[in-house]
Amino acid sequence: MIDVLGYAFVQNALWGALCTSVICGIIGTLVVTNRMVFVAGGIAHSVYGGVGIAAFFGLPILVGAMGFSVLCAVILAYMLLFAKERLDSLIGSLWAFGMALGIILVELTPGYNKDFMGYLFGSILSITENDIYLMLSFGFFLLLFVGLNYRIILGISYDSEFTRLQGVNTRIFSVVLMVLIALGIVISMRSVGIILIVALLSIPAYCSEIFTNSLAKMMLGASLISLLSMLCGIAVAYFYDLQAGASIVMVLAVFSFILAFVHYFKKLQTI
Structure with missing residues (x-):
């Protein structure tokens, strides 16, 4: 097992898992607390x-x-602010349009090859050093942004109306948060892919929310759960020659089921 860590691609995958966990832990918490998983x-x-x-x-x-x-994030942000009653229809339309547009243009691209499938399902074992530097840079920026604007983000996540009455331009911050979510998804898509990234954004944050009572602790917990699941998923994918993104999500799903079952079983015992 120790010998495996000597391979450069495995080391890159581990660094990628760490960076992705931090990014998805923070962004996933914002997504879950603001009830924007579908968005x-x-x-x-x-x-x-x-x-x-x-x-x-x-x-x-x-x-x-x-x-x-x-x-797309800016469009959805303004729809979320001004046309909530039609938001689900617009999301479904953008969802289908984006996928269809991508598939058509990729097939029309001269020299089309199957490498584009990696963007759909992820390929964490093929992450490069440049990918890691990009994720590190965005991760540091995300931590800095959240640290400097923590109270505003907290207010928008739990009581946006009260925060607006305090003189904060909640509309601008809502658009900024949506843009950060979009950038985080793009930067993390090399790890688990476009199709599976929603699991990494929602499941760890949900599990963390069960055991924490603050936004900061929820972000930390979600990041740790993501990291543990990704490390286990990488190991499963490497030793059993499976698709890494799917392995990570399966490990994450099983872990979340066990965690939720233990929590609610203990809760029933206290009743």
Whole structure:
């Protein structure tokens, strides 16, 4: 087992797991506390439209994915503020449109190959040093942003109306949070992929929420749960030659079921 750690791609995967866990732990907490799991899912699946645009026009994949996902995030943020009654329809439309656009443009791209499937299902064992530097940079920025604006984020997450009455421009902050969610999804998609990223955003935060009573502790708990699940998933994928993204999500799902069962069993005993 120790010999495996000597491989560069395994070391990169472990660093990628650490960075992804921090990013998804923080963003996932914001998604769960603001009840935006479906919104995050819409943004995640629309990202593939950006992948297709970048591939078709010969742009860097991250540039296309970030640009398109940020555009979708801004649209959804304003719909969330001004047209909540039609938000689910718009999310479904963007979800389908983004995936369809990406698939069509990828197939129309000269020299199309199956490597694009890695963006759908992830490929953490093929993460490069450049990917790690990008994730580290975004992770530090995310920690700094949350640290400097923690009280505002706390207010928006639990009582946005009261926070607005305190003179905070909650609309601008809501748009910023949506953009950060979009960027976090794009930067983390190399780990578990566009299709499975929603699990990494929602399940650890949900599990952490069961045992914590503060936003900061919830972020920390979600990050630790994500990291543990990703390490176990990488090990399973490596030794059994399975798809890494799916292995991580399966480990995460089993862990969450056990955690939730133990919690509610103890809760029943106290009644």
